[in-house]
Amino acid sequence: xxxxxxxxxxxxxxxxxxxxxxxxxxxxxxxxxxxxxxxxxxxxxxxxxxxxxxxxxxxxxxxxxxxxxxxxxxxxxxxxxxxxxxxx
Numbered sequence: 212x213x214x215x216x217x218x219x220x221x222x223x224x225x226x227x228x229x230x231x232x233x234x235x236x237x238x239x240x241x242x243x244x245x246x247x248x249x250x251x252x253x254x255x256x257x258x259x260x261x262x263x264x265x266x267x268x269x270x271x272x273x274x275x276x277x278x279x280x281x282x283x284x285x286x287x288x289x290x291x292x293x294x295x296x297x298x299x
Contacts, residue, residue: 221251228261239268244285
């Protein structure tokens with residue numbers, strides 16, 4: 212499977228898991244503390260990225276400002292999941 216197709220399949224699976232654990236709730240958005248792109252690029256299983264521990268509801272402006280950056284909770288998740296070598 213090509214990179215673009217693998218990325219799309221990964222994103223689709225994370226979104227499915229996210230919706231399962233945290234249904235959309237307007238006007239808040241769902242933030243992945245370890246971003247989807249970060250997880251894909253580093254081979255982190257979609258099940259972790261889409262898990263309840265990695266998702267919270269936030270204001271859309273805060274989510275857009277964070278973009279693809281790791282926040283403190285994301286760093287904590289990586290350590291807890293055994294990916295501490297990715298924490299800078």
